[in-house]
Structures are given as structure tokens and as C-alpha cells.
Amino acid sequence: MIYLDNAATTFPKPNSVYDALDKANREFAFNTGRGSYKAAREATKIIDETRIALMKLVNAEGLGDVVFAPSITIALNQIINGIDFAAGDNVYVSPYEHNAVARPINLIKKLKNVNIIEMPVVEDTLEIDLEKLKYMFTQQPPKCVLCIHISNVTGYILPVKDIFSLAKKYDSITVLDTAQSLGLMSVEMNNLNADFIAFAGHKSLYGPFGVGGFITTGKVKLNEYIVGGTGSDSLNLNMPEGYPYKYESASPNIVAIAGLNAAIKDLDIETIYDHEKELTDYLVEKLSEIREVTMYLPPKDKHVGIVSFNIKGYRAEDVGMILDEDYDIAVRTGYHCAPFIHKWLKDEEYVGTVRVGIGRFTKKEEIDSLIRDIRDVI
Amino acid sequence: MIYLDNAATTFPKPNSVYDALDKANREFAFNTGRGSYKAAREATKIIDETRIALMKLVNAEGLGDVVFAPSITIALNQIINGIDFAAGDNVYVSPYEHNAVARPINLIKKLKNVNIIEMPVVEDTLEIDLEKLKYMFTQQPPKCVLCIHISNVTGYILPVKDIFSLAKKYDSITVLDTAQSLGLMSVEMNNLNADFIAFAGHKSLYGPFGVGGFITTGKVKLNEYIVGGTGSDSLNLNMPEGYPYKYESASPNIVAIAGLNAAIKDLDIETIYDHEKELTDYLVEKLSEIREVTMYLPPKDKHVGIVSFNIKGYRAEDVGMILDEDYDIAVRTGYHCAPFIHKWLKDEEYVGTVRVGIGRFTKKEEIDSLIRDIRDVI
Numbered sequence: 067m068i069y070l071d072n073a074a075t076t077f078p079k080p081n082s083v084y085d086a087l088d089k090a091n092r093e094f095a096f097n098t099g100r101g102s103y104k105a106a107r108e109a110t111k112i113i114d115e116t117r118i119a120l121m122k123l124v125n126a127e128g129l130g131d132v133v134f135a136p137s138i139t140i141a142l143n144q145i146i147n148g149i150d151f152a153a154g155d156n157v158y159v160s161p162y163e164h165n166a167v168a169r170p171i172n173l174i175k176k177l178k179n180v181n182i183i184e185m186p187v188v189e190d191t192l193e194i195d196l197e198k199l200k201y202m203f204t205q206q207p208p209k210c211v212l213c214i215h216i217s218n219v220t221g222y223i224l225p226v227k228d229i230f231s232l233a234k235k236y237d238s239i240t241v242l243d244t245a246q247s248l249g250l251m252s253v254e255m256n257n258l259n260a261d262f263i264a265f266a267g268h269k270s271l272y273g274p275f276g277v278g279g280f281i282t283t284g285k286v287k288l289n290e291y292i293v294g295g296t297g298s299d300s301l302n303l304n305m306p307e308g309y310p311y312k313y314e315s316a317s318p319n320i321v322a323i324a325g326l327n328a329a330i331k332d333l334d335i336e337t338i339y340d341h342e343k344e345l346t347d348y349l350v351e352k353l354s355e356i357r358e359v360t361m362y363l364p365p366k367d368k369h370v371g372i373v374s375f376n377i378k379g380y381r382a383e384d385v386g387m388i389l390d391e392d393y394d395i396a397v398r399t400g401y402h403c404a405p406f407i408h409k410w411l412k413d414e415e416y417v418g419t420v421r422v423g424i425g426r427f428t429k430k431e432e433i434d435s436l437i438r439d440i441r442d443v444i
Numbered sequence: 445m446i447y448l449d450n451a452a453t454t455f456p457k458p459n460s461v462y463d464a465l466d467k468a469n470r471e472f473a474f475n476t477g478r479g480s481y482k483a484a485r486e487a488t489k490i491i492d493e494t495r496i497a498l499m500k501l502v503n504a505e506g507l508g509d510v511v512f513a514p515s516i517t518i519a520l521n522q523i524i525n526g527i528d529f530a531a532g533d534n535v536y537v538s539p540y541e542h543n544a545v546a547r548p549i550n551l552i553k554k555l556k557n558v559n560i561i562e563m564p565v566v567e568d569t570l571e572i573d574l575e576k577l578k579y580m581f582t583q584q585p586p587k588c589v590l591c592i593h594i595s596n597v598t599g600y601i602l603p604v605k606d607i608f609s610l611a612k613k614y615d616s617i618t619v620l621d622t623a624q625s626l627g628l629m630s631v632e633m634n635n636l637n638a639d640f641i642a643f644a645g646h647k648s649l650y651g652p653f654g655v656g657g658f659i660t661t662g663k664v665k666l667n668e669y670i671v672g673g674t675g676s677d678s679l680n681l682n683m684p685e686g687y688p689y690k691y692e693s694a695s696p697n698i699v700a701i702a703g704l705n706a707a708i709k710d711l712d713i714e715t716i717y718d719h720e721k722e723l724t725d726y727l728v729e730k731l732s733e734i735r736e737v738t739m740y741l742p743p744k745d746k747h748v749g750i751v752s753f754n755i756k757g758y759r760a761e762d763v764g765m766i767l768d769e770d771y772d773i774a775v776r777t778g779y780h781c782a783p784f785i786h787k788w789l790k791d792e793e794y795v796g797t798v799r800v801g802i803g804r805f806t807k808k809e810e811i812d813s814l815i816r817d818i819r820d821v822i
Contacts, residue, residue, distance in 0.1 A: 067483055074475035075695060088466045095646075095653065096774075097452035102764035103774035105445055136514030136654065139672035139694035165673035165681075166694070172681040173671055268473075268695065275473060275697040276514065276654035292670075293551055294517035295543035295781030300796075303543075303550035303783055316517035316544070317453060317646065319653040386480035396474075396481035403673030405681055418678075 068395045068432045073218050073246060073372050073402075073423030075268045075275070079329065086328035087274055090321040097297070097317045109320045116327040117310075120281055123248065123330060124263055126255040130283045131309035134318060138245050138266035138278035139166045140292065144313055145241055145262050145280060146170040146212070148288025153179040155209035158202075158233070160185045160194060160224055161406040162217040167243055168405050171212065181206065184406060185213075185229070191365055192220070192410050196228050208238040215247035219404045219411070219419065221346065221372030222364035223251070230259035239286050245269045249333050250342065250371060261286050267322060270371075272426070273329035276322030284309050338426045342371045345424050345433055349373050352437040358444045362411050362419060374402075374411075374419035377444060382418045385443070389420075393439040397422055446773045446810045451596050451624060451750050451780075451801030453646045453653070457707065464706035465652055468699040475675070475695045487698045494705040495688075498659055501626065501708060502641055504633040508661045509687035512696060516623050516644035516656035517544045518670065522691055523619055523640050523658060524548040524590070526666025531557040533587035536580075536611070538563045538572060538602055539784040540595040545621055546783050549590065559584065562784060563591075563607070569743055570598070570788050574606050586616040593625035597782045597789070597797065599724065599750030600742035601629070608637035617664050623647045627711050628720065628749060639664050645700060648749075650804070651707035654700030662687050716804045720749045723802050723811055727751050730815040736822045740789050740797060752780075752789075752797035755822055760796045763821070767798075771817040775800055 069077050090112075098109040117132040135141040146167070151157070151174055159171060161184050175182055183206060186198040211233040216223050230240040242260040244253055249271040255263055263281040267273035293305050294315030305312045347366070350373060353359050358378040363369065377385055386399035400418040401408055413419050422436065447455055468490075476487040495510040513519040525548065529535070535549060535558050553560055561584060564576040589611040594601050608618040620638040622631055627649040633641055641659040645651035671683050672693030683690045725744070728751060731737050736756040741747065755763055764777035778796040779786055791797050800814065 067481075069483075071475065071481070071484075075473065077473060078470070079473075084466070084469050087469055088462070091462050091465055091652065092456070095453065095455060095457075097449065102761055102777050103445075103449070103768040104772075105447075105774060106449075136518065136697075137694040140514065140518065140670065143670050143672065165671075165678065168681055169671040169673075169683065169693070173668060274469065275695060275699050290551060292518060292521050293543075293547040294521065295547075297781060300543060300779035300781045301783050301786065303546055305547065315547070316515040317653060319514075321653050383480055390481040394482075396483060399480050401678035403675060403678045405679050408679065 068435055070422045070424065070428065070432070070436065071396045071398045072425030072428070073421060074398055076270065076272050076425050078427060079272050079274070080332040082328045082332050083273060083325050087321060087325040090324035095321050098320050112324050112327055113318060113320065116323050116330070119327060119330045120265070124253050124255040124281055125257070126281070130255065130281060132279060132281050133310040133313045134277060134279040134323060136276060136278065136319060138243070138264050141264045141278050141280045142166050142243065143170050144291045145264065145288060146174060147291040149210060149239060149286070150289065151178045151180050151209065155180045156183055156206045157181065158183050158185055158208050158211045160213045161187060161410060162214050162219065162222060162224065162404065163212065163406060164214060164218055164243065164245065165403040165405060167212050167214070187410060192222070193364065193368070194225055194229060196225065196232070199229065200232055203232055203236060207236040208233050210239040210241065212241045212243070214243040215253065216370065216372070217407070218246050218372065219402050219407055219421065220362050220364055220374050221369035223368050223370060227258050234259050246371065249335065249338070251335065251339050255281060255283065267326045271326065271329055272332065273326035274322050276319045277326050282309065288313065339370065341426060342424050345428055345430060346370055346373060348430065349422060349424070349433050352433065356440060356444070359440070362413065371424050373422045376413060376416040376419055377440065382416045382420045385420045388443055389439060393435070395436055395439060446813055448773060448775045448800045448802065448806065448810070448814065450803030450806070451799060452776055454648065454650050454803050456805060457650050457652070458710040460706045460710050461651060461703050465699060465703040468702035473699050476698050490702050490705055491696060491698065494701050494708070497705060497708045498643070502631050502633040502659050503635070504659070508633065508659060510657060510659050511688040511691045512655060512657040512701060514654060514656065514697060516621070516642050519642045519656050519658045520544050520621065521548050522669045523642065523666060524552060525669040527588060527617060527664070528667065529556045529558050529587065533558045534561055534584045535559065536561050536563055536586050536589045538591045539565060539788060540592050540597065540600060540602065540782065541590065541784060542592060542596055542621065542623065543781040543783060545590050545592070565788060570600070571742065571746070572603055572607060574603065574610070577607065578610050581610055581614060585614040586611050588617040588619065590619045592621040593631065594748065594750070595785070596624050596750065597780050597785055597799065598740050598742055598752050599747035601746050601748060605636050612637050624749065627713065627716070629713065629717050633659060633661065645704045649704065649707050650710065651704035652700050654697045655704050660687065666691065717748065719804060720802050723806055723808060724748055724751060726808065727800060727802070727811050730811065734818060734822070737818070740791065749802050751800045754791060754794040754797055755818065760794045760798045763798045766821055767817060773814055773817060
């Protein structure tokens with residue numbers, strides 16, 4: 067199989083990740099941090115070490131906290147529901163948001179009657195229109211800005227630093243979704259003016275399922291949302307105060323965290339980025355030579371890793387099915403859990419897009435096969 | 445190390461579980477159920493197979509639904525926050541509840557002003573006082589009854605069937621926490637009159653961290669609580685309707701589910717129960733011969749797997765530390781995330797209890813070592 071669905075989950079992972087997971091399962095899958103014995107305390111060290119590794123990754127060692135959650139979706143639910151929203155608050159989202167943001171914020175809208183405002187885009191390139199956004203902020207000042215870093219539909223790298231700088235003039239809370247970016251490109255918490263950086267272990271970080279979370283400056287306190295045992299302060303019916311423990315209930319998934327730890331150690335961001343960017347540009351070049359193909363492309367230097375396209379006369383899912391059944395190529399098709407962007411892509415006649423998700427282990431020959439097979443289909 | 449902390453998490457797991465986890469990680473850790481290629485569909489089959497295995501386990505195949513969550517804590521948060529509570533509703537909990545129930549329901553109390561009522565106990569045995577409970581129900585009819593099946597502090601097997609039968613006379617919603625029981629003893633959904641059976645993969649089921657959830661008759665519909673991408677119906681800002689998908693956002697943890705699948709296949713409930721009960725009774729017999737030891741014991745035929753005790757003159761955590769450092773025995777000490785029961789146990793002078801959690805792989809000789817070492821300490 068040629069695996070080109072790395073935007074859904076990266077596969078394979080480095081061998082060191084598999085080895086770390088297997089070792090953790092067999093040797094120290096204890097309930098950490100709440101025990102009174104060496105083995106549990108040793109396991110706790112790996113968790114602490116991984117927190118530090120993540121803080122380093124966003125160039126903020128010692129400047130905030132890491133909260134682990136079972137997934138980035140849970141983390142985003144905790145952040146979005148933890149913010150003290152009031153009726154009428156203006157909440158800005160990019161039109162590239164994933165349902166891991168769009169659905170929680172829609173729930174808040176129903177519960178608290180906030181205004182959800184989509185950031186404007188420049189019509190021809192579908193880039194965020196910063197000038198227009200700046201003006202919109204003057205009219206409807208933001209309480210919170212939620213933004214995906216790299217679109218999981220088009221690979222567009224959003225101008226997060228600019229967006230959050232504008233937002234911070236209004237003391238807005240800023241939340242960044244790095245499911246597709248952390249581990250692939252530079253993500254600096256302070257430089258980007260991000261209060262919360264949500265991350266997914268199993269995507270661009272090349273870790274396993276079962277761990278995600280958020281990194282935070284700690285300046286914004288969140289209300290409790292998911293609560294349970296913490297192995298501490300057991301007689302207290304509220305969660306213990308403060309980051310990270312207030313937000314980490316249930317037994318920590320020490321196995322997944324150990325896998326993530328190994329994954330972070332194996333990252334070489336610059337090399338991975340260059341490789342993915344090279345293959346992305348190569349894929350775009352080759353696809354652009356096929357007359358029947360329509361791509362949904364951001365400007366050349368503003369996208370990486372993901373390419374969405376359609377073939378004239380085929381629904382997206384038909385292309386996916388043919389590539390799978392006849393050529394053993396795995397791509398993803400449809401709307402990709404991104405509810406807002408398709409009105410701009412105007413891909414409804416294809417029922418979404420065919421998405422190629424490139425990964426660090428993708429080979430140029432695999433792109434060549436894909437191109438050859440697409441030519442064969444049409 | 446002699447591992448006697450199986451109530452926190454069972455360790456080790458059967459080898460088949462480790463093998464299944466490793467295989468899943470290396471071979472099919474795809475984003476299932478939302479793709480258009482064979483490998484993802486194959487992985488989906490394991491999820492469906494595991495749902496069926498769980499329904500069989502509670503003797504309710506074809507009679508309800510299984511919702512997977514990353515942990516039983518998340519599952520209980522979803523259930524408790526998903527129920528349509530109104531101010532003044534009477535919510536009964538057993539005094540044996542874990543913070544995975546106690547803290548979420550306390551949050552509901554703060555948000556919606558429900559009445560939380562603890563079930564009464566018989567003072568000498570600390571069994572649930574069914575007669576008194578029956579009367580309390582007539583005075584304050586239950587909207588919801590939440591009950592742990594086996595106490596994670598004393599191993600007490602609660603009379604769930606009786607409690608839920610009484611509750612059902614008032615059409616109460618019934619929620620069972622089987623973290624310590626599913627896989628160890630019979631849990632029959634209909635026979636117990638349970639609307640929701642919450643389960644933890646990594647405890648008595650001998651599966652891995654990263655998967656829990658609930659089994660439900662489907663009769664009670666829950667409001668959305670944790671929302672996100674489902675890989676389906678992407679343009680809909682609400683979760684898709686119906687069990688199980690409305691309650692399963694984010695990429696399924698196919699690896700953990702494959703591990704749980706292997707764990708369920710390896711269960712032989714009767715044998716495991718008999719083994720644990722035999723060792724429990726043996727431990728109780730041996731501990732009762734030590735004058736300085738106080739045990740917190742339910743009636744003999746009403747507890748299994750877990751024994752809590754204290755040693756005169758020692759705080760619980762000191763006993764744990766000595767057993768760990770001098771004898772390499774892992775037990776758990778403290779309040780065990782159970783906020784209500786300690787006023788009945790009257791263990792405050794010891795700051796909780798020393799808890800022995802027996803597992804299916806615990807050996808009689810390990811109990812002998814523990815007893816010898818305790819005698820050595822005092």
C-alpha cells in the first residue's frame with residue numbers, strides 16, 4: 067500500500083516509537099503519580115520529561131505548562147468550554163477550522179449565545195484577509211480567536227502570528243490548533259502570541275494515538291470541564307487548583323506519553339519540513355500538468371504537506387475508491403471534518419476533495435505512482 | 445517487585461494483549477471509519493468486533509450500544525453531563541463512589557443545583573441499607589442513581605441489582621461503574637437494570653490504557669458534551685444523531701481497542717474470580733492473625749480482590765513506603781480517590797488506608813511475602 071493519508075494520522079511512526087510503546091506496555095504501564103512505590107515514580111519521570119520536551123519544542127521552557135489529554139479533541143473541548151464566555155462575546159474562527167474546534171464552539175454558541183465570526187479571506191487566494199480582519203476587530207472586538215495553524219484540507223499555513231498580534235490588541239484569548247504543524251514547522255508560543263497551543267500526539271508529532279493536550283502560558287485560567295480522580299486531594303470534590311493538575315483527571319496514559327516522548331526525540335523539524343515541502347511542490351507540479359485536475363492551492367510558499375484536488379467528471383470518493391481498489395493507494399476523500407471552507411473551495415459538485423497527505427516517510431516514487439495511476443484513470 | 449496495585453491498573457496484562465498492541469501499532473494504526481481505503485476499513489472491523497464482544501460480556505448482544513471513550517472518566521463525564529438534569533433533581537450516589545463519579549456530579553450540583561444524596565449504610569458492616577434506601581426513595585424519588593459495582597477501597601460488592609430495582613420503580617436513570625468488576629464477575633445489563641454500564645479498559649478487563657467507555661440500552665438519550673470531528677457529516681456543526689456516533693468524536697484509538705479486544709478474548713471470568721477470591725480470603729485470614737492490623741472488611745461473601753487495612757502506629761503512606769523501599773512490594777496508600785467512604789471507615793488517623801489490589805496473576809507466595817514483611821515491620 068502507498069499511504070498518503072498522513073494528515074489523518076501519520077503512518078508509519080519511527081521504529082523508536084514502536085519500541086518505546088512496546089517497552090512501556092510490558093515494563094511500566096503503571097498508574098503513575100498517585101502511588102507510593104518506585105515503579106510508579108519512575109514512570110512519572112517520563113511524563114515530566116515529556117512535558118519539558120514539549121515546552122522546548124515551542125521554545126518556552128519554564129514559561130508555562132503542559133496539560134496532557136487523551137486527544138487534541140478532548141484538549142480543545144477543555145479549552146473552549148473552560149473559557150468564561152458570556153452572551154454576546156465575539157469569537158473569531160478561521161474558515162479553515164476543523165470540527166474539533168467548530169463543533170465545540172458551536173455548542174458554546176447554543177449554550178451561551180456567543181457570536182461566532184469567521185475570519186474573512188481574499189477571494190482569489192483564500193488567504194486570511196488581514197486588513198479586513200483588522201477592521202472587523204475594531205467593530206466587533208474579539209474575546210477569543212481560535213485558529214488552525216495548517217489547514218488539514220489545503221495545507222495552507224495560516225498567518226497566525228499576524229492574526230494573534232491583532233487579537234492581542236484587544237486582550238483576546240488566542241488558541242492555536244497545531245494538529246498538522248507541531249513537529250513539522252516552527253511553533254513558538256511567545257512569538258506567536260498564543261495563550262493555548264493544542265497538539266495531537268498522533269499527527270505531525272509522529273507519536274501514538276491516546277495522547278494530545280495543550281501547552282499554555284498559564285495566564286488564562288480555565289473552568290473545570292472534565293473532572294475525575296487525580297490521585298491527589300481525594301476528599302476534595304473539586305479538582306485540585308492550578309496547571310496542569312486541575313485539567314488532568316483519570317489515570318495518565320503513560321504508554322502513549324512514553325511513545326510521544328520517543329517521537330519528539332526523533333524529530334528533526336527542518337529536515338522533515340524540507341522533505342515534505344519538496345514532495346508537496348513536486349506533486350503540485352505533476353498534478354498541474356494534468357488537464358482534468360483542479361487543485362485547491364494556496365500561494366506556493368504558504369502551504370505544505372497536504373494537497374487537495376479533484377478530477378473532472380469524478381466525485382472525490384470515486385477517485386479515492388479507484389485509487390484504493392485498483393492501485394492500492396490510500397488517500398482521504400470528502401469534507402475532511404472542516405465545515406466552513408468548502409463554500410470557498412466550491413467543491414460541492416465533487417462532494418469534497420481528494421486529499422493527499424504527505425509524511426516524512428513518503429517517497430518521491432510514491433508520488434510518481436500516484437500521478438501515473440491518476441493518468442491511467444482518466 | 446511484587447505488584448499488589450491491581451486496583452489502580454492491572455499489571456501485567458496477558459501476553460496476547462501486548463502482542464495485539466504491538467501489531468496494531470506497527471501494522472494498522474490508521475484513522476479508521478472515516479476513510480475510503482481497505483486498510484482503514486479493516487481496522488474498523490476490529491472496532492465493531494470489540495463492540496460485539498463487550499455486548500456479549502454483559503449478556504446483551506443486539507440489545508444496545510457500546511460507546512468508546514479514551515477512559516472511563518471521560519465516559520462518566522459524558523453520561524453525567526449528558527443527562528437532562530434540572531434544579532432539585534434527586535441524584536443518589538453510593539458512599540463508595542470514586543471521584544470519576546463524585547467530581548462530575550459535584551460539578552452538576554454547582555451548575556444545575558441538583559440534590560446529591562448518599563445512600564445509607566448499615567453501621568456495623570457498611571453494607572448499603574436497602575430498607576432505609578427504599579424509604580428515602582419514597583420521600584425523595586430518584587431522578588438518577590449512580591453506583592460503583594465493587595468498591596475500589598474495600599472490595600465490597602454492592603447490591604446493585606437491588607438498588608437499581610428499587611430505583612426503577614421511580615423510572616430513575618441507573619448508571620453503573622464497573623471499573624473494578626467487568627471481567628472479574630458477572631455483569632448483566634438487563635438483569636441489573638442498568639441503563640449505563642461504564643467500563644475501564646485497563647482495570648479488571650486487563651486491556652491497555654487509552655480505552656474505556658460505556659454500554660447502554662440506548663433508552664436514555666444523552667445531550668452532547670464532548671464534541672469534535674467524526675469523519676462523517678462534516679458540514680454539520682452538531683454531532684451526528686444516535687448511538688454510538690454522537691458520543692464518539694476524535695480519531696478512534698484503534699490500537700487500544702485492538703488491545704482490549706485481545707484482553708476480552710483472554711478472559712475466563714469464573715477462573716479469575718475464584719483465584720482472586722481465594723487469595724483475598726487467604727490474605728484476610730493471614731492479616732487477621734496480626735494483632736496490630738485493622739482491616740476494613742465487608743462481610744465475607746461480599747467482597748473480592750481488594751483489601752484495605754492499617755497498622756497501629758503507622759500512617760498508611762509510611763507502610764506503603766516501607767513495603768516499597770525495604771521489600772519491593774507495590775501497594776497503594778491514601779484515600780484512593782474515594783471521597784465519601786472514609787467518614788465511615790474512620791481511617792483519618794492513618795490518613796487513609798493501605799490497599800492491596802489482587803490480580804489474576806497474583807501468586808499465593810506473594811501474599812505470603814507481604815504477610816512476612818508486615819510482621820517484619822511491626
